[in-house]
Amino acid sequence: MTELKRTPLYEEHLGAKAKLIDFGGWEMPVQYAGVIEEHHTVRNKAGLFDVSHMGEVNVTGKDALPYVQNLITNDVKRIQDGQILYSPMCYPDGGIVDDLLVYRYDSEHFFIVVNASNTDKDYAWMQEQAGSYEVQVENVSSQYAQLALQGPLAEQILQRITSVDLAEIKYYWFKHGEIDGVPSLISRTGYTGEDGFEIYIAPDKASWLWQKILEEGSSEGVKPIGLGARDTLRFEARLPLYGNELGPDISPLEAGIGFFVKLGKEKFIGKEALEAQKAEGIPRKLVGLEVIERGIARSHYSLQKNGEEVGYVTSGSFSPTLNKNIALGLIRADLAELGSTLDVIIRGKAVKVQITATPFYKREKMK
Known part of the structure; x- marks a missing residue:
């Protein structure tokens, strides 16, 4: 039997008496107090998620922009440095390899966040597509832990422990700064339908920041939240989950995320198949x-x-x-x-x- 992977916050979950499950090969908390209570905490206050199992890939080099543009269905040329783009990544037949977030530093540096269970598959696919592009594609997942603070009180709680002006970070933008002295990449993104932030930090700083955020938000009722509530929250907001709404046998047009498929782009993997599907009728x-x-x-x-x-x-x-x-x-x-x-x-x-x-x-x- 394959041993389950653990995030740097595993001991925190044990200490909080979380119920742990196998999630895509990771031993992750499905709930702490209970799914319904945790769901309402995020909708009404704020909740803290461990999403350190997510995968991260760095794409750098002279051809990083055209490479990423070919890799995904959305148009990365239309976003500015410091902005984030959501996109499906497709096979030539239009099926979905994964859905991901593309963080644009500049035209020669992109930071791509992929689903945890797909990290190895996605990385292999990305390397395969490098071809003649002058790019370096590096799986940097082990260099990051990731926390998500989500809910209507997220900004006011996080603001108390960072000098970064969070109000200046617009939806789907990111900044670098320190949170309680911990160097962090802070993005205004999430998977709950609520306002909030996703925070990328060094793995050895994860427990410190986890405890600090829970301590800082304790008076407002901030609690740790498991995967059970993460699923009900994203589902109510109609945010798709790979393996459910998305997969290799489902096209983004069928999945209702056609807005993120820019058929007007010169080329991208899967374009011909998706054009044909649209012409023939989805x-x-x-x-x-x-x-x-x-x-x-x-x-x-x-x-x-x-x-x-x-x-x-x-x-x-x-x-x-x-x-x-x-x-x-x-x-x-x-x-x-x-x-x-x-x-x-x-x-x-x-x-x-x-x-x-x-x-x-x-x-x-x-x-």
Whole structure:
């Protein structure tokens, strides 16, 4: 049996009596106090996540810009130095290798953050695509720990322990500075649908900063948050998860993230396949679902119309914010009409679901 990897914060999780699970080969906290309580902490106050399992790749060199431009579907030329771009990265057939964040330092230096379980696969793919480009592609994941402070109180709490003016960091921008004396890369990003920051630091500083943020935010009710609430938070905000809404057999157009596919670019891997799919008609569509009878629609449950299978659930759970059972489903595009109903098969029984608008939750104000 392969030994699970651990983040630099493993001892902190043990001390907080977290329930630990295998997540993509990492021993990670799924919950501390409980998923619903942790979910509400982030929506109403602020919560601290250990996301040190995420992968980081540095791309440097004379051809870094054209290399990254070819690698991803989004247009990295349209962002400025200090800005961050979300993008799918596709195979030639239009399937998704991964979705990632591209931090632009300048035209010769990009910092790319990838999903934890995909790090090795993504890095190999990126190296393979280097070809004749004059670039250095380096997996620097071991050099970073990553914390995420998310929620409406995130800025005011973090501001008390940093000289960086956090109000100046706009959504999807980043800065370097110190937090309580710890050199940090601070970005206004996250995976919860709330305002907040993701902080990249040296692994040996992770426990110090983790404790400091929890101590600083204790009067406002800041708590450590596990992967369980991270999933319900991202799901309510309709943020896709690789392996659920995204994968090698799903195109970004089907997954509803076509906005991040810039077909007007001269070239990128997967462009021809995605152009063809758009021209011929996108066969499947990701839709929001509300379960209108009793039951929870779980990932990979079958979706049917008049007894015929028409798709499957990609994510589904009880929504703590909305107090109802909701899901996302990938279904035949011709059936994706708001208000229409389908059946989800739960333990052999057909349960009625209704197609509904997404995101299920959207915060009021975005910086």
